[in-house]
Amino acid sequence: MLYLKLAWRNIWRNRKRTWITASSIGFAVFFAVFMQSMQLGSYQRMIDNSVRFYTGHLAIHQAAYWEEKLLDNGFEQSKVESLILDSETIDVAVPRLTSFALASYKDKTKGALINGVDPILEARLTYLDNKLTAGSYMSGNGVLVAKGLAEYLKISVGDTLIFVSQGYHGVNAAGKYPVEGILKFPVPELNQSAVYLPLPLAQEFFGAEGIITSYSLLMNEPDEITEVQSSLAGFAKENDLEVMNWEEMMPELLQGIEMDYYGGLIMIYILYAVIGFGILGTFLMMTKERTYEFGILVSIGMKKLKIQFMVALEILMLTFFGVLLGLVASFPLTFYFFNNPIEFTGDAAKAYENFGYEAIIPFSLDPVIFYSQGVVILIISLFLGIYPMLAIQHLKIIKALKE
Amino acid sequence: MNVIEATQLVKTYNPDTIPVHAVNNVSLDIKKGEFTAIVGPSGSGKTTLLNMIGGLDTPTEGKVIVDGVEIDNLNQSELTDFRMHNIGFVFQSYNLIPVMTARENIEFIMLLQKIDKNARESRSEELMEKMGISETSKRRPSELSGGQQQRVAVARALASKPKFILADEPTANLDSQSTNSLLDIMAKMNEEENVTFVFSTHDQRVIDKAKRVITIVDGKVESDETK
Numbered sequence: 001m002l003y004l005k006l007a008w009r010n011i012w013r014n015r016k017r018t019w020i021t022a023s024s025i026g027f028a029v030f031f032a033v034f035m036q037s038m039q040l041g042s043y044q045r046m047i048d049n050s051v052r053f054y055t056g057h058l059a060i061h062q063a064a065y066w067e068e069k070l071l072d073n074g075f076e077q078s079k080v081e082s083l084i085l086d087s088e089t090i091d092v093a094v095p096r097l098t099s100f101a102l103a104s105y106k107d108k109t110k111g112a113l114i115n116g117v118d119p120i121l122e123a124r125l126t127y128l129d130n131k132l133t134a135g136s137y138m139s140g141n142g143v144l145v146a147k148g149l150a151e152y153l154k155i156s157v158g159d160t161l162i163f164v165s166q167g168y169h170g171v172n173a174a175g176k177y178p179v180e181g182i183l184k185f186p187v188p189e190l191n192q193s194a195v196y197l198p199l200p201l202a203q204e205f206f207g208a209e210g211i212i213t214s215y216s217l218l219m220n221e222p223d224e225i226t227e228v229q230s231s232l233a234g235f236a237k238e239n240d241l242e243v244m245n246w247e248e249m250m251p252e253l254l255q256g257i258e259m260d261y262y263g264g265l266i267m268i269y270i271l272y273a274v275i276g277f278g279i280l281g282t283f284l285m286m287t288k289e290r291t292y293e294f295g296i297l298v299s300i301g302m303k304k305l306k307i308q309f310m311v312a313l314e315i316l317m318l319t320f321f322g323v324l325l326g327l328v329a330s331f332p333l334t335f336y337f338f339n340n341p342i343e344f345t346g347d348a349a350k351a352y353e354n355f356g357y358e359a360i361i362p363f364s365l366d367p368v369i370f371y372s373q374g375v376v377i378l379i380i381s382l383f384l385g386i387y388p389m390l391a392i393q394h395l396k397i398i399k400a401l402k403e
Numbered sequence: 404m405n406v407i408e409a410t411q412l413v414k415t416y417n418p419d420t421i422p423v424h425a426v427n428n429v430s431l432d433i434k435k436g437e438f439t440a441i442v443g444p445s446g447s448g449k450t451t452l453l454n455m456i457g458g459l460d461t462p463t464e465g466k467v468i469v470d471g472v473e474i475d476n477l478n479q480s481e482l483t484d485f486r487m488h489n490i491g492f493v494f495q496s497y498n499l500i501p502v503m504t505a506r507e508n509i510e511f512i513m514l515l516q517k518i519d520k521n522a523r524e525s526r527s528e529e530l531m532e533k534m535g536i537s538e539t540s541k542r543r544p545s546e547l548s549g550g551q552q553q554r555v556a557v558a559r560a561l562a563s564k565p566k567f568i569l570a571d572e573p574t575a576n577l578d579s580q581s582t583n584s585l586l587d588i589m590a591k592m593n594e595e596e597n598v599t600f601v602f603s604t605h606d607q608r609v610i611d612k613a614k615r616v617i618t619i620v621d622g623k624v625e626s627d628e629t630k
Binding site: 298398 | 454457459460479480483484486487488492494498500501502503511512514515559560563
């Protein structure tokens, strides 16, 4: 208690310096938290979008499908209909028939990603019904077209689109479908090419009755992916299918995230280095200006170990105070942006979309972001605290008393 | 009974280049209850001698025995403990702990000695009363006059009931009134409680009060007079 009291009073001996040091630590924490919250929020969003629109957390395919994404590598839907899934683990399981076709309207033609889906289940997975900007959701005979594609083809609700493709086992696939609605997607790639239609209609178009290309599973707890994947392995093998998780299906997404994450980390480390020098400066001053006092304390009988303990407490308190300042300042702001993500409009939005990114910056409130910064700063302070500890250890009383 | 026995003490600085003998072959004994002043001009070696007697500095040659213990044989940690239990220090610049009140400063060494709260409180109250600083107990050093600070420093030195008190020019920064008051208190403690005091000083008022005066010139004892 004595040392705690002494340490507390000592850090407030020089109020201005304490505030400056704590503020610099607080700024580092604030900046790091804000940046990491933005990074992790974006990653979570990217993963969530990709998982929902492309792969699911887990997907069941014909064994050869992922190597060669051909319609001919689809499988009979009836194979997975017998699969009993634990509703506590699996939120929703969605059948999809996905392939490409040429979409034409008047003199315009463009490649389109045709998705045959179950309208109800798909809405649960991708909230497709919420992406409608015009028209109505799938009723049975029409298609939903992504906004970018619709703009390119200059079509609107009520117009008729013509699709031409190669169907299942090489049959010719051609058909005309009324546009029932226009969808706006957060993922630019989808926005330029996606077409959705009911699964039976897609199967009919491709001449692939009863065939799907994937059965996507969305987990309630993404932590259980590996466990569920293992439990489905036996079933998949028996039916000549394979179960893949999203990381296996989209390694480039994971690599992109990792590269960006480490890039951000380098920035934060540079910031920590700058702040670290500031903290070291304070520790140097704290030690230098108190050399005489330490000399007196040792003279009257206080052991160096006890002085070191007292100074270590001062360092801890100062750091804790700074970290607290940073967290208190950063939490409300990240909380605000978590609920109100930054959305770009106009040219900025287009620039983002041209790079294949959603024009929005979401934030994360993952507790790890907050306490990891505190721990990092604490480790830096403790590391820098070695200097005053050594200075006290090597203190010469007579020299100190002459300071 | 000798509290301090210093035998043929030598302190040489820069022994390998240009040797400076700050203390040169000094031997002296201090008995229990003495009120001794070590006097001499600046640079004569008073403080160096006091530092070696107090275990703050090690002699180049010779030995110091305090209360039967040869302190040069103790390691740094043992020596720190030894100082805490046996020697009281009063410095020229008071050197109180700035973040503690007068009372906390007085109790500080007793806290290090792990003396229980009641004993600490009664001892600090007793000392503050004797030093005439009871009313300043809750004030921090920056709120005290120089004289008051030095009285707190003496009380702190006395708190642990040391074998003797070493005071390095304790009146150097005090005005006449504070000096006289401090000297009276120390003399009273010496007479009433038989506390041993050893001063280094060139203040004539301290010299006048001392019962024994050891004069040091160029690191050597020039005279040793008992009044």
